[in-house]
Amino acid sequence: MASIPVVDLKPGVKIASAVHTPLGGVLFNKGKILLPRDLDILQAFLIQQVEVEGSESKSVAGKDAGKNGQAQAQSTAVEALEKSPQDQLHTEYDRMLNLIKSSFQSILASELPVLDLRNQLEALIAQLRHYNVLTFSPRGMNEYDYMYHNGILSALTSYLIAQWYGLPQKDWMQVAFAGLLHDIGNAKIDPKVLYSPLPLSSEEVEEMRMHTTYGYQMLRNSAALNEGVRLAALQHHEKVDGSGYPLRLTGDKMHVYSRIVAVADIFHAMTLKKRYRKAQSPYMVLEQLQSESFGKLDPAIVQTFINKVTQFHNGTRVRLSDDRIGEIIFSDRNHPTRPLVSVNGQIINLIQERQLYIENIV
Template sequence: MSMLPIAQIKLGDCLSKDVCSELGGIIMPKGRVLTERDIEVLDAFMIKHVHINPKKGMETAKPASTKTAISKEQQTKPVEQVSEIDTTELDMKPPSDDQPFHLAWAELAKLMSQVLIMARANQIPTMEMRKLLRPLIDQIKEYKPLAVQTYIKEIDQDLSTNFLIHKSIAVALTTYLIGHWNGCSEKEGMQIALAGLLHDIGKVKVDEDVLRKKESLTEVEQTEVRRHTLYGYEILRSANMITEGVKLAALQHHERLDGSGYPLRIMSDQIHPYAKMVAIADMFHAMTQNRSYRKAASPYVVLEQLHRQAFGKLDPQMVQVFIQKLTLLTQGTLVELNDGRTGEIVFTDSIYPTRPWVSVEGAIIRLAEERQLHIEKVISE
């Protein structure tokens, strides 16, 4: 047995000792034959050294006997490919029965309330979540990210208690759209949606009183909240029918391109694409939904903040596409301005997509010129 730095390990090397995370959970079990994707994962976790048995390679390695071990056949394939090959038929199945969008949302919300309980014991009912996500994905044209707050109220009046559930569903669908808009294949769609749905699953292991606290968090409390990313990866690590990208989205969605994020402070090229998509959707919905301790921010104001964050923090291409797509088809949308007046969007300028022209009582207001005004909320689309 020898300990090698990550830079010196090779494809086909066999682990002679479990590789563990900061929390002590097994990232990769003893006996695993390393693939290119495995090495990327180790690098993402900033693992510096691993124990390798130089005498055991691709042909002689045996699967580990632990519960987290995967088959010998799977060990020789990249993690992403294993899951995608196994689940393509499920993810590409024909549209489900016509169920109203809001009822499909309510059904998934009901399931997610149980998922949050099961996740405390590291149990994830992936098949059931796929089944209830499918009707929402099939009707994705009915989904309006700018008006999420409006129709969630039609489903659930107890938004403060169920905030995490509804935000997770919104992030799932918005992340799905971001993936679609950035050229991801339909085959990846379900995995991308699951990445959004499960991104905050680690919060089930954070003290609820801390999560609901209205006052500023102490340094100790902030540290604990930030550990939800590590908790999330640990919960999903052994889940079936999800790819490594889904797991890394839970771990990395608070990482930033310039290395200023958490928990690992990794840079752009180490952040999984799913995590980059989720980061945008998560920030957008976290700020545009009401909380018990603060009012929801205007979606248009949040889009402007996302635009600023694109420089060094978020993926600039994804942010640009996100803003353009969300604001492209808003002509005719009824909105309320921050001075209380209501109007209708009549034109969206591609240069200033978050500041369209609004018709108010017959007069056209160009928000790009009237900087003291902005759209406070979307009334209807």
């Protein structure tokens, strides 16, 4: 048995003693065979040393290993100072991604590491001033990780909506948890159904819909989460007109967390790339959300969200759906997604020219 730096680890080695997070939670149990993704998780938690079985690693131990660990920690701290704000946001985002993936993968066999999730969520939210709902895009997104990306982005956006909508500050972090964990019930869905590239049968659709009930059951015993978080997992597919599932609740019966997460979830579900369709323009998605607010989504929450994310500044450069680049010169608050855009001296009124729309901000 020898203790070696995480940077020197290779997939396939066996852990000789349990690995703990800086806060004391068990990250990996003794005897686990490390997979490639596990190495990313170790680095995400800034674990410096791991005890492994086998003789091939005995050359790295004792004081030298300790010095290497200290040097790596110092190097990590220096790198953090040198990173741009966007790099820091992406770094904390990637750490959150590794943690939520491992949490989803282990939830059926162990308790949810709520404290670790909260600490990393707080670290990510500390970078929130650098997060733009309409323009942020994860780096190197694996399309099979869509569910985890949707959860993290829903957490950030739900946190902002809670602020904008006027919820008390004590609710903001819990709403973020609701966004982060709203799809955790998918951990119990058969992967063949969850990742099916083909249209689902009626039986498979019913199985997929069970993720809401499974999610509530999984979170029910987590004392650190309030009832709103659990209800968001159960209710995020309900509709205010009673046409949703699993209980066909109307808007007045839905928890406010559920109504907030429903908006964030739909927005990111449509703007993230999936294996079977490309990402949609966030501005077109906002228009679809607005139409959905008549009977499907909470109209006050939808309007709050749209008003806040479309507070364009005159002079903002945008790409239109026909690939032309222009500048916003006036925004009508009654039509926030369709401002006047100047393209090479020509004024384009997107309210009148409905066939055009903003693809993205340049």
